[in-house]
């Protein structure tokens with residue numbers, strides 16, 4: 001299942017979503033109480049979700065991992081709860097549905113208490129909680145999460161059971177009280193509650209970015225730390241100030257891949273893989289990944305389950321390869337472009353349906369289409385489009401097309417619109433001819 005598959009750290013990035021703006025009436029709120037046991041991976045959770053009126057009136061469904069035992073579930077406002085043992089959408093999840101009366105006038109409250117293993121074993125093993133640390137993210141389906149994975153919510157959390165010497169990194173503020181309970185307060189809405197905690201994490205800061213890692217001398221961490229500072233400066237030159245302030249980047253010794261939320265990025269050290277490589281890790285590999293994740297500071301508001309999601313992943317990836325071209329050279333950037341070609345040609349449309357494009361469409365074909373657009377309208381025009389849209393945080397394809405039409409003409413916009421909705425791409429026939437020519441030589 002796409003959702004759970006985290007592409008290899010060298011070439012991919014997992015989902016990212018967030019949207020512009022501060023907390024408002026349309027945002028929800030999660031009050032989270034957790035007890036965690038690093039020795040057993042056991043979790044006890046008591047979650048109170050406040051749903052905005054509009055979301056509640058529509059009826060709300062929540063995914064929750066089916067590995068947890070439900071201990072209590074209740075709602076107010078005349079809500080009616082239905083439980084399905086399998087969501088049928090995401091493997092390993094159950095579905096909690098709540099219907100509220102049409103005349104609901106106030107935000108509704110849903111409370112769910114449950115317990116079980118935070119870790120997942122089997123096909124998609126997840127070690128979210130071990131003696132080496134904790135990682136919380138939506139992909140583990142440990143927290144009831146609306147089925148659109150698009151509810152923006154603020155959060156307060158109380159977390160007990162974490163060893164005193166673990167460093168906590170999260171969005172918002174985190175403080176530990178005298179009893180060792182960690183209190184998180186997050187005013188900023190996002191679609192996820194993310195947190196990492198591990199022993200021995202130290203912090204290094206540069207303008208706009210704080211890097212947390214255990215070993216700054218390790219080659220991946222060293223490269224990531226340098227390119228965090230460099231890429232954040234480079235991106236801000238193009239797109240304006242970081243929309244949500246400073247970004248924290250955590251390099252986890254044991255992690256589940258690379259991903260970003262608002263002001264928050266996590267990468268894995270990947271030490272075993274890197275040490276097994278025959279050649280030294282090339283600097284441009286992590287440099288592209290870091291630039292991709294930091295680009296999500298601007299490019300991430302589009303809903304992850306919709307056709308507009310290319311605005312998040314394809315644009316971030318295009319921007320990241322441009323960063324590589326600028327920091328290294330065209331030949332280095334071409335290593336990435338060439339690596340994309342085969343999977344791009346095998347992929348389908350990015351838009352035109354009620355779901356997002358495939359991984360290959362989003363990460364390979366989308367960036368290549370943007371490169372083709374660049375060749376068509378000129379780099380300066382496309383750079384203006386991206387520079388104008390970045391501070392707005394576009395959620396819809398049409399927003400991109402409108403600005404493109406203004407900067408490069410309506411013909412360019414309708415051409416690009418058609419390319420997004422079709423496949424594989426404008427380079428297809430031309431490339432076949434070129435390849436045939438080469439094989440003749």
Ligand SMILES: [Zn+2]
Nearest residue numbers: 013014313316
């Ligand atoms: Zn990404």
